Amino acid sequence: MRRLRPEQLLAELDRRHPFDEETLAAARAIVEDVRRRGDEALLEYTRRWDAPELAAAEGLEIPAGPMRRALEALPAGQRRALETAARRIAAYHAHLLPRDVQWTDEAGNRLGQLVRPLDRVGIYVPGGRAAYPSTVLMAAIPARLAGVREVVLVTPPRRDGSVPEIVLAAAALAGVDRVFRIGGAQAIAALAYGTESVPPVDKIVGPGNAFVTAAKALVAARVGIDALAGPSEIVVVADDSADPAWVAADLLAQAEHDPLAVAGCLSDSPALLDAVAAELDRQLAAAPRAAIAAAALERGFLVTTRDVAEAVELANRIAPEHLSLHLRDAESWLAR
Known part of the structure:
Protein backbone atom coordinates (compact mmCIF):
# COMPACT_ATOMS: atom_id res chain seq x y z
CA MET A 1 0.00 0.00 0.00
CA ARG A 2 1.29 3.43 -0.92
CA ARG A 3 1.54 6.17 1.68
CA LEU A 4 0.05 9.28 0.13
CA ARG A 5 -0.64 12.81 1.29
CA PRO A 6 -4.18 14.14 0.81
CA GLU A 7 -3.10 16.41 -2.05
CA GLN A 8 -1.43 13.49 -3.85
CA LEU A 9 -4.62 11.45 -3.60
CA LEU A 10 -6.70 14.33 -4.97
CA ALA A 11 -4.34 14.67 -7.93
CA GLU A 12 -4.97 11.03 -8.81
CA LEU A 13 -8.73 11.57 -8.98
CA ASP A 14 -8.34 13.59 -12.19
CA ARG A 15 -6.81 10.54 -13.89
CA ARG A 16 -9.55 8.02 -13.10
CA HIS A 17 -11.32 6.66 -16.16
CA PRO A 18 -13.24 3.37 -16.51
CA PHE A 19 -11.56 2.70 -19.88
CA ASP A 20 -9.04 4.25 -22.26
CA GLU A 21 -9.35 5.19 -25.94
CA GLU A 22 -7.72 1.96 -27.13
CA THR A 23 -10.21 -0.12 -25.15
CA LEU A 24 -13.11 1.97 -26.46
CA ALA A 25 -11.96 1.48 -30.06
CA ILE A 89 -31.79 -9.13 -0.69
CA ALA A 90 -35.52 -9.45 -1.40
CA ALA A 91 -36.45 -8.01 2.00
CA TYR A 92 -34.11 -5.05 1.49
CA HIS A 93 -35.30 -4.18 -2.00
CA ALA A 94 -38.96 -4.58 -1.10
CA HIS A 95 -38.57 -1.36 0.89
CA LEU A 96 -37.07 0.48 -2.09
CA LEU A 97 -39.57 -0.34 -4.82
CA PRO A 98 -40.89 2.82 -6.51
CA ARG A 99 -44.64 3.13 -6.25
CA ASP A 100 -47.45 4.93 -8.03
CA VAL A 101 -48.18 8.37 -6.59
CA GLN A 102 -51.21 10.55 -7.38
CA TRP A 103 -52.63 13.78 -5.95
CA THR A 104 -54.89 16.67 -6.92
CA ASP A 105 -53.48 20.19 -6.82
CA GLU A 106 -55.23 23.41 -5.84
CA ALA A 107 -56.50 23.90 -9.42
CA GLY A 108 -58.15 20.49 -9.47
CA ASN A 109 -55.54 18.91 -11.74
CA ARG A 110 -54.76 15.27 -11.04
CA LEU A 111 -50.99 14.76 -11.07
CA GLY A 112 -48.73 11.87 -10.27
CA GLN A 113 -46.40 9.15 -11.38
CA LEU A 114 -47.21 5.69 -12.70
CA VAL A 115 -44.45 3.10 -12.32
CA ARG A 116 -44.40 0.18 -14.77
CA PRO A 117 -41.76 -2.57 -15.04
CA ASP A 226 -27.06 0.96 -14.78
CA ALA A 227 -23.70 2.78 -14.68
CA LEU A 228 -20.25 3.00 -16.23
CA ALA A 229 -18.46 1.32 -13.38
CA GLY A 230 -14.72 0.97 -13.28
CA PRO A 231 -12.82 -1.68 -11.29
CA SER A 232 -14.12 -2.43 -7.80
CA GLU A 233 -13.44 0.34 -5.26
CA ILE A 234 -13.43 0.60 -1.50
CA VAL A 235 -12.42 3.43 0.80
CA VAL A 236 -12.31 2.95 4.57
CA VAL A 237 -12.49 6.00 6.84
CA ALA A 238 -11.16 5.06 10.26
CA ASP A 239 -10.09 6.63 13.55
CA ASP A 240 -8.05 5.19 16.42
CA SER A 241 -11.06 3.23 17.69
CA ALA A 242 -11.01 0.99 14.60
CA ASP A 243 -9.97 -2.65 14.68
CA PRO A 244 -7.08 -3.00 12.17
CA ALA A 245 -8.13 -6.58 11.39
CA TRP A 246 -11.61 -5.47 10.32
CA VAL A 247 -10.24 -2.59 8.26
CA ALA A 248 -7.82 -4.95 6.49
CA ALA A 249 -10.59 -7.48 5.85
CA ASP A 250 -12.76 -4.78 4.25
CA LEU A 251 -9.91 -3.72 1.97
CA LEU A 252 -9.08 -7.30 0.96
CA ALA A 253 -12.71 -8.12 0.21
CA GLN A 254 -12.57 -5.74 -2.78
CA ALA A 255 -8.86 -6.04 -3.63
CA GLU A 256 -9.31 -9.75 -4.39
CA HIS A 257 -11.79 -8.94 -7.19
CA ASP A 258 -9.35 -7.49 -9.69
CA PRO A 259 -5.68 -6.46 -9.93
CA LEU A 260 -7.01 -3.03 -10.95
CA ALA A 261 -9.29 -2.70 -7.90
CA VAL A 262 -8.94 0.48 -5.86
CA ALA A 263 -8.55 0.02 -2.10
CA GLY A 264 -7.56 2.66 0.43
CA CYS A 265 -7.83 3.81 4.00
CA LEU A 266 -8.10 7.41 5.24
CA SER A 267 -7.34 8.04 8.90
CA ASP A 268 -6.21 10.73 11.30
CA SER A 269 -4.26 8.05 13.20
CA PRO A 270 -0.82 7.14 11.79
CA ALA A 271 -0.61 4.30 14.33
CA LEU A 272 -3.85 2.83 13.02
CA LEU A 273 -2.54 2.97 9.44
CA ASP A 274 0.66 1.19 10.50
CA ALA A 275 -1.41 -1.52 12.17
CA VAL A 276 -3.63 -1.88 9.08
CA ALA A 277 -0.56 -2.30 6.86
CA ALA A 278 0.76 -5.06 9.13
CA GLU A 279 -2.64 -6.74 9.26
CA LEU A 280 -2.92 -6.68 5.48
CA ASP A 281 0.38 -8.55 5.21
CA ARG A 282 -0.83 -11.14 7.73
CA GLN A 283 -4.22 -11.71 6.08
CA LEU A 284 -2.82 -11.65 2.57
CA ALA A 285 -0.57 -14.61 3.38
CA ALA A 286 -3.66 -16.78 3.92
CA ALA A 287 -5.91 -15.31 1.22
CA PRO A 288 -7.02 -17.76 -1.50
CA ARG A 289 -6.73 -15.03 -4.16
CA ALA A 290 -3.54 -13.54 -2.78
CA ALA A 291 -1.84 -12.76 -6.11
CA ILE A 292 -4.79 -10.72 -7.39
CA ALA A 293 -5.27 -8.93 -4.07
CA ALA A 294 -1.55 -8.18 -3.76
CA ALA A 295 -1.49 -6.58 -7.21
CA ALA A 296 -4.43 -4.35 -6.27
CA LEU A 297 -2.93 -3.42 -2.90
CA GLU A 298 0.28 -2.29 -4.58
CA ARG A 299 -1.84 0.43 -6.17
CA GLY A 300 -3.80 1.06 -2.97
CA PHE A 301 -3.30 3.94 -0.56
CA LEU A 302 -3.02 4.78 3.12
CA VAL A 303 -3.54 8.50 3.78
CA THR A 304 -3.01 10.35 7.04
CA THR A 305 -5.42 13.27 7.42
CA ARG A 306 -5.48 16.22 9.83
CA ASP A 307 -8.66 14.94 11.42
CA VAL A 308 -11.72 12.80 10.71
CA ALA A 309 -13.46 15.72 8.99
CA GLU A 310 -10.73 15.90 6.35
CA ALA A 311 -10.92 12.13 5.86
CA VAL A 312 -14.69 12.37 5.31
CA GLU A 313 -14.22 15.24 2.87
CA LEU A 314 -11.69 13.19 0.89
CA ALA A 315 -14.04 10.21 0.85
CA ASN A 316 -16.78 12.42 -0.55
CA ARG A 317 -14.45 13.62 -3.31
CA ILE A 318 -13.52 10.06 -4.20
CA ALA A 319 -17.18 8.85 -4.07
CA PRO A 320 -16.12 5.19 -4.05
CA GLU A 321 -18.29 2.24 -4.97
CA HIS A 322 -17.97 0.93 -1.41
CA LEU A 323 -17.47 3.17 1.64
CA SER A 324 -16.85 1.76 5.11
CA LEU A 325 -16.82 3.93 8.23
CA HIS A 326 -14.83 2.56 11.17
CA LEU A 327 -15.44 5.51 13.48
CA ARG A 328 -16.77 6.35 16.89
CA ASP A 329 -20.42 7.26 16.38
CA ALA A 330 -20.17 6.66 12.64
CA GLU A 331 -23.80 7.63 12.01
CA SER A 332 -23.10 11.20 13.11
CA TRP A 333 -20.93 11.63 10.00
CA LEU A 334 -23.51 10.42 7.46
CA ALA A 335 -24.96 13.88 6.84
CA ARG A 336 -21.53 15.16 5.82
Whole structure:
Protein backbone atom coordinates (compact mmCIF):
# COMPACT_ATOMS: atom_id res chain seq x y z
CA MET A 1 0.00 0.00 0.00
CA ARG A 2 1.29 3.43 -0.92
CA ARG A 3 1.54 6.17 1.68
CA LEU A 4 0.05 9.28 0.13
CA ARG A 5 -0.64 12.81 1.29
CA PRO A 6 -4.18 14.14 0.81
CA GLU A 7 -3.10 16.41 -2.05
CA GLN A 8 -1.43 13.49 -3.85
CA LEU A 9 -4.62 11.45 -3.60
CA LEU A 10 -6.70 14.33 -4.97
CA ALA A 11 -4.34 14.67 -7.93
CA GLU A 12 -4.97 11.03 -8.81
CA LEU A 13 -8.73 11.57 -8.98
CA ASP A 14 -8.34 13.59 -12.19
CA ARG A 15 -6.81 10.54 -13.89
CA ARG A 16 -9.55 8.02 -13.10
CA HIS A 17 -11.32 6.66 -16.16
CA PRO A 18 -13.24 3.37 -16.51
CA PHE A 19 -11.56 2.70 -19.88
CA ASP A 20 -9.04 4.25 -22.26
CA GLU A 21 -9.35 5.19 -25.94
CA GLU A 22 -7.72 1.96 -27.13
CA THR A 23 -10.21 -0.12 -25.15
CA LEU A 24 -13.11 1.97 -26.46
CA ALA A 25 -11.96 1.48 -30.06
CA ALA A 26 -11.66 -2.28 -29.59
CA ALA A 27 -15.08 -2.46 -27.96
CA ARG A 28 -16.62 -0.41 -30.77
CA ALA A 29 -15.29 -2.82 -33.39
CA ILE A 30 -16.70 -5.81 -31.49
CA VAL A 31 -20.09 -4.19 -30.90
CA GLU A 32 -20.45 -3.29 -34.59
CA ASP A 33 -19.37 -6.77 -35.66
CA VAL A 34 -21.94 -8.47 -33.42
CA ARG A 35 -24.59 -6.01 -34.57
CA ARG A 36 -23.82 -6.91 -38.17
CA ARG A 37 -23.12 -10.66 -37.99
CA GLY A 38 -25.08 -11.77 -34.92
CA ASP A 39 -24.52 -15.32 -33.66
CA GLU A 40 -21.68 -15.92 -36.10
CA ALA A 41 -19.63 -13.14 -34.47
CA LEU A 42 -20.68 -14.19 -30.97
CA LEU A 43 -19.45 -17.73 -31.53
CA GLU A 44 -16.21 -16.50 -33.09
CA TYR A 45 -15.35 -14.22 -30.16
CA THR A 46 -16.37 -16.81 -27.57
CA ARG A 47 -14.08 -19.39 -29.19
CA ARG A 48 -11.24 -16.88 -29.47
CA TRP A 49 -11.25 -15.63 -25.87
CA ASP A 50 -13.20 -18.05 -23.69
CA ALA A 51 -14.13 -21.56 -24.87
CA PRO A 52 -12.17 -22.69 -27.97
CA GLU A 53 -14.07 -25.96 -28.37
CA LEU A 54 -17.61 -24.57 -28.29
CA ALA A 55 -19.20 -26.39 -31.20
CA ALA A 56 -21.98 -24.18 -32.51
CA ALA A 57 -24.08 -21.11 -31.83
CA GLU A 58 -26.84 -23.38 -30.55
CA GLY A 59 -24.56 -24.16 -27.61
CA LEU A 60 -24.41 -20.54 -26.46
CA GLU A 61 -27.63 -20.89 -24.43
CA ILE A 62 -27.77 -23.07 -21.33
CA PRO A 63 -31.17 -24.79 -21.01
CA ALA A 64 -33.27 -24.49 -17.88
CA GLY A 65 -32.63 -28.11 -16.90
CA PRO A 66 -28.96 -27.67 -15.95
CA MET A 67 -29.88 -24.62 -13.86
CA ARG A 68 -32.46 -26.58 -11.85
CA ARG A 69 -30.09 -29.53 -11.44
CA ALA A 70 -27.29 -27.24 -10.28
CA LEU A 71 -29.53 -25.88 -7.52
CA GLU A 72 -30.72 -29.36 -6.53
CA ALA A 73 -27.15 -30.71 -6.40
CA LEU A 74 -25.73 -27.83 -4.40
CA PRO A 75 -24.21 -28.87 -1.04
CA ALA A 76 -26.60 -28.13 1.81
CA GLY A 77 -24.41 -25.43 3.34
CA GLN A 78 -24.02 -23.53 0.09
CA ARG A 79 -27.72 -23.79 -0.66
CA ARG A 80 -28.61 -22.42 2.76
CA ALA A 81 -26.18 -19.55 2.23
CA LEU A 82 -27.70 -18.69 -1.16
CA GLU A 83 -31.25 -18.94 0.16
CA THR A 84 -30.43 -16.76 3.16
CA ALA A 85 -28.79 -14.15 0.92
CA ALA A 86 -31.75 -14.24 -1.46
CA ARG A 87 -34.24 -13.65 1.34
CA ARG A 88 -32.25 -10.75 2.74
CA ILE A 89 -31.79 -9.13 -0.69
CA ALA A 90 -35.52 -9.45 -1.40
CA ALA A 91 -36.45 -8.01 2.00
CA TYR A 92 -34.11 -5.05 1.49
CA HIS A 93 -35.30 -4.18 -2.00
CA ALA A 94 -38.96 -4.58 -1.10
CA HIS A 95 -38.57 -1.36 0.89
CA LEU A 96 -37.07 0.48 -2.09
CA LEU A 97 -39.57 -0.34 -4.82
CA PRO A 98 -40.89 2.82 -6.51
CA ARG A 99 -44.64 3.13 -6.25
CA ASP A 100 -47.45 4.93 -8.03
CA VAL A 101 -48.18 8.37 -6.59
CA GLN A 102 -51.21 10.55 -7.38
CA TRP A 103 -52.63 13.78 -5.95
CA THR A 104 -54.89 16.67 -6.92
CA ASP A 105 -53.48 20.19 -6.82
CA GLU A 106 -55.23 23.41 -5.84
CA ALA A 107 -56.50 23.90 -9.42
CA GLY A 108 -58.15 20.49 -9.47
CA ASN A 109 -55.54 18.91 -11.74
CA ARG A 110 -54.76 15.27 -11.04
CA LEU A 111 -50.99 14.76 -11.07
CA GLY A 112 -48.73 11.87 -10.27
CA GLN A 113 -46.40 9.15 -11.38
CA LEU A 114 -47.21 5.69 -12.70
CA VAL A 115 -44.45 3.10 -12.32
CA ARG A 116 -44.40 0.18 -14.77
CA PRO A 117 -41.76 -2.57 -15.04
CA LEU A 118 -39.50 -3.06 -18.03
CA ASP A 119 -40.32 -5.94 -20.32
CA ARG A 120 -36.89 -7.58 -20.49
CA VAL A 121 -33.63 -6.96 -18.61
CA GLY A 122 -30.13 -8.32 -19.29
CA ILE A 123 -27.71 -9.10 -16.47
CA TYR A 124 -23.96 -9.32 -17.04
CA VAL A 125 -22.24 -11.61 -14.53
CA PRO A 126 -18.42 -11.55 -14.63
CA GLY A 127 -16.45 -14.77 -14.86
CA GLY A 128 -12.91 -15.85 -15.48
CA ARG A 129 -11.12 -15.10 -12.23
CA ALA A 130 -13.94 -16.19 -9.94
CA ALA A 131 -17.61 -17.16 -9.72
CA TYR A 132 -20.08 -14.46 -8.66
CA PRO A 133 -23.41 -15.90 -7.51
CA SER A 134 -23.84 -12.72 -5.46
CA THR A 135 -24.06 -10.66 -8.67
CA VAL A 136 -26.79 -12.97 -9.94
CA LEU A 137 -28.86 -12.57 -6.78
CA MET A 138 -28.33 -8.83 -6.38
CA ALA A 139 -29.33 -8.07 -9.97
CA ALA A 140 -32.04 -10.63 -10.70
CA ILE A 141 -34.02 -10.45 -7.44
CA PRO A 142 -34.76 -6.69 -7.66
CA ALA A 143 -35.82 -7.16 -11.29
CA ARG A 144 -38.24 -9.90 -10.26
CA LEU A 145 -39.60 -7.81 -7.40
CA ALA A 146 -40.19 -4.95 -9.83
CA GLY A 147 -42.20 -7.21 -12.10
CA VAL A 148 -39.81 -7.47 -15.06
CA ARG A 149 -41.32 -10.05 -17.42
CA GLU A 150 -38.10 -11.73 -18.58
CA VAL A 151 -34.60 -11.79 -17.08
CA VAL A 152 -31.72 -12.78 -19.37
CA LEU A 153 -28.26 -13.52 -17.96
CA VAL A 154 -24.93 -13.58 -19.80
CA THR A 155 -21.65 -14.76 -18.34
CA PRO A 156 -18.32 -15.79 -19.92
CA PRO A 157 -17.71 -19.55 -19.91
CA ARG A 158 -14.61 -21.32 -18.69
CA ARG A 159 -12.15 -22.83 -21.17
CA ASP A 160 -14.15 -26.06 -21.33
CA GLY A 161 -17.33 -24.13 -22.11
CA SER A 162 -18.88 -24.66 -18.68
CA VAL A 163 -20.34 -22.09 -16.30
CA PRO A 164 -19.76 -22.52 -12.53
CA GLU A 165 -22.49 -24.61 -10.97
CA ILE A 166 -23.04 -22.11 -8.18
CA VAL A 167 -23.76 -19.37 -10.74
CA LEU A 168 -26.34 -21.60 -12.43
CA ALA A 169 -27.81 -22.48 -9.04
CA ALA A 170 -28.12 -18.80 -8.13
CA ALA A 171 -29.80 -18.14 -11.48
CA ALA A 172 -32.38 -20.86 -10.80
CA LEU A 173 -32.99 -19.57 -7.28
CA ALA A 174 -33.38 -15.95 -8.43
CA GLY A 175 -35.81 -16.78 -11.23
CA VAL A 176 -33.58 -16.04 -14.22
CA ASP A 177 -35.34 -17.09 -17.43
CA ARG A 178 -32.46 -17.59 -19.87
CA VAL A 179 -28.68 -17.96 -19.50
CA PHE A 180 -26.09 -17.54 -22.27
CA ARG A 181 -22.42 -18.50 -22.01
CA ILE A 182 -21.07 -15.31 -23.58
CA GLY A 183 -19.00 -12.52 -22.10
CA GLY A 184 -17.11 -9.35 -22.87
CA ALA A 185 -18.14 -6.55 -25.20
CA GLN A 186 -19.73 -9.11 -27.51
CA ALA A 187 -22.25 -10.10 -24.82
CA ILE A 188 -23.23 -6.47 -24.24
CA ALA A 189 -23.72 -5.99 -27.98
CA ALA A 190 -25.90 -9.10 -28.18
CA LEU A 191 -28.11 -7.87 -25.34
CA ALA A 192 -28.43 -4.42 -26.88
CA TYR A 193 -29.14 -5.36 -30.49
CA GLY A 194 -30.22 -8.98 -30.29
CA THR A 195 -28.96 -11.89 -32.40
CA GLU A 196 -30.53 -15.03 -33.78
CA SER A 197 -30.21 -16.58 -30.31
CA VAL A 198 -30.07 -13.69 -27.83
CA PRO A 199 -33.14 -11.47 -27.45
CA PRO A 200 -32.64 -7.69 -27.24
CA VAL A 201 -33.30 -6.22 -23.80
CA ASP A 202 -34.57 -2.92 -22.46
CA LYS A 203 -31.80 -2.43 -19.90
CA ILE A 204 -28.38 -3.93 -19.15
CA VAL A 205 -27.05 -4.15 -15.60
CA GLY A 206 -24.10 -5.77 -13.87
CA PRO A 207 -20.35 -5.19 -13.47
CA GLY A 208 -17.60 -6.14 -15.90
CA ASN A 209 -14.10 -5.32 -17.08
CA ALA A 210 -13.05 -2.26 -19.06
CA PHE A 211 -14.23 -3.75 -22.38
CA VAL A 212 -17.65 -4.52 -20.91
CA THR A 213 -17.90 -0.98 -19.51
CA ALA A 214 -16.83 0.56 -22.82
CA ALA A 215 -19.42 -1.52 -24.66
CA LYS A 216 -22.13 -0.37 -22.24
CA ALA A 217 -21.17 3.23 -23.00
CA LEU A 218 -21.46 2.54 -26.73
CA VAL A 219 -24.96 1.03 -26.52
CA ALA A 220 -26.36 3.43 -23.90
CA ALA A 221 -28.24 5.41 -26.55
CA ARG A 222 -30.14 2.27 -27.53
CA VAL A 223 -30.79 0.57 -24.19
CA GLY A 224 -30.77 1.61 -20.57
CA ILE A 225 -27.69 0.83 -18.50
CA ASP A 226 -27.06 0.96 -14.78
CA ALA A 227 -23.70 2.78 -14.68
CA LEU A 228 -20.25 3.00 -16.23
CA ALA A 229 -18.46 1.32 -13.38
CA GLY A 230 -14.72 0.97 -13.28
CA PRO A 231 -12.82 -1.68 -11.29
CA SER A 232 -14.12 -2.43 -7.80
CA GLU A 233 -13.44 0.34 -5.26
CA ILE A 234 -13.43 0.60 -1.50
CA VAL A 235 -12.42 3.43 0.80
CA VAL A 236 -12.31 2.95 4.57
CA VAL A 237 -12.49 6.00 6.84
CA ALA A 238 -11.16 5.06 10.26
CA ASP A 239 -10.09 6.63 13.55
CA ASP A 240 -8.05 5.19 16.42
CA SER A 241 -11.06 3.23 17.69
CA ALA A 242 -11.01 0.99 14.60
CA ASP A 243 -9.97 -2.65 14.68
CA PRO A 244 -7.08 -3.00 12.17
CA ALA A 245 -8.13 -6.58 11.39
CA TRP A 246 -11.61 -5.47 10.32
CA VAL A 247 -10.24 -2.59 8.26
CA ALA A 248 -7.82 -4.95 6.49
CA ALA A 249 -10.59 -7.48 5.85
CA ASP A 250 -12.76 -4.78 4.25
CA LEU A 251 -9.91 -3.72 1.97
CA LEU A 252 -9.08 -7.30 0.96
CA ALA A 253 -12.71 -8.12 0.21
CA GLN A 254 -12.57 -5.74 -2.78
CA ALA A 255 -8.86 -6.04 -3.63
CA GLU A 256 -9.31 -9.75 -4.39
CA HIS A 257 -11.79 -8.94 -7.19
CA ASP A 258 -9.35 -7.49 -9.69
CA PRO A 259 -5.68 -6.46 -9.93
CA LEU A 260 -7.01 -3.03 -10.95
CA ALA A 261 -9.29 -2.70 -7.90
CA VAL A 262 -8.94 0.48 -5.86
CA ALA A 263 -8.55 0.02 -2.10
CA GLY A 264 -7.56 2.66 0.43
CA CYS A 265 -7.83 3.81 4.00
CA LEU A 266 -8.10 7.41 5.24
CA SER A 267 -7.34 8.04 8.90
CA ASP A 268 -6.21 10.73 11.30
CA SER A 269 -4.26 8.05 13.20
CA PRO A 270 -0.82 7.14 11.79
CA ALA A 271 -0.61 4.30 14.33
CA LEU A 272 -3.85 2.83 13.02
CA LEU A 273 -2.54 2.97 9.44
CA ASP A 274 0.66 1.19 10.50
CA ALA A 275 -1.41 -1.52 12.17
CA VAL A 276 -3.63 -1.88 9.08
CA ALA A 277 -0.56 -2.30 6.86
CA ALA A 278 0.76 -5.06 9.13
CA GLU A 279 -2.64 -6.74 9.26
CA LEU A 280 -2.92 -6.68 5.48
CA ASP A 281 0.38 -8.55 5.21
CA ARG A 282 -0.83 -11.14 7.73
CA GLN A 283 -4.22 -11.71 6.08
CA LEU A 284 -2.82 -11.65 2.57
CA ALA A 285 -0.57 -14.61 3.38
CA ALA A 286 -3.66 -16.78 3.92
CA ALA A 287 -5.91 -15.31 1.22
CA PRO A 288 -7.02 -17.76 -1.50
CA ARG A 289 -6.73 -15.03 -4.16
CA ALA A 290 -3.54 -13.54 -2.78
CA ALA A 291 -1.84 -12.76 -6.11
CA ILE A 292 -4.79 -10.72 -7.39
CA ALA A 293 -5.27 -8.93 -4.07
CA ALA A 294 -1.55 -8.18 -3.76
CA ALA A 295 -1.49 -6.58 -7.21
CA ALA A 296 -4.43 -4.35 -6.27
CA LEU A 297 -2.93 -3.42 -2.90
CA GLU A 298 0.28 -2.29 -4.58
CA ARG A 299 -1.84 0.43 -6.17
CA GLY A 300 -3.80 1.06 -2.97
CA PHE A 301 -3.30 3.94 -0.56
CA LEU A 302 -3.02 4.78 3.12
CA VAL A 303 -3.54 8.50 3.78
CA THR A 304 -3.01 10.35 7.04
CA THR A 305 -5.42 13.27 7.42
CA ARG A 306 -5.48 16.22 9.83
CA ASP A 307 -8.66 14.94 11.42
CA VAL A 308 -11.72 12.80 10.71
CA ALA A 309 -13.46 15.72 8.99
CA GLU A 310 -10.73 15.90 6.35
CA ALA A 311 -10.92 12.13 5.86
CA VAL A 312 -14.69 12.37 5.31
CA GLU A 313 -14.22 15.24 2.87
CA LEU A 314 -11.69 13.19 0.89
CA ALA A 315 -14.04 10.21 0.85
CA ASN A 316 -16.78 12.42 -0.55
CA ARG A 317 -14.45 13.62 -3.31
CA ILE A 318 -13.52 10.06 -4.20
CA ALA A 319 -17.18 8.85 -4.07
CA PRO A 320 -16.12 5.19 -4.05
CA GLU A 321 -18.29 2.24 -4.97
CA HIS A 322 -17.97 0.93 -1.41
CA LEU A 323 -17.47 3.17 1.64
CA SER A 324 -16.85 1.76 5.11
CA LEU A 325 -16.82 3.93 8.23
CA HIS A 326 -14.83 2.56 11.17
CA LEU A 327 -15.44 5.51 13.48
CA ARG A 328 -16.77 6.35 16.89
CA ASP A 329 -20.42 7.26 16.38
CA ALA A 330 -20.17 6.66 12.64
CA GLU A 331 -23.80 7.63 12.01
CA SER A 332 -23.10 11.20 13.11
CA TRP A 333 -20.93 11.63 10.00
CA LEU A 334 -23.51 10.42 7.46
CA ALA A 335 -24.96 13.88 6.84
CA ARG A 336 -21.53 15.16 5.82
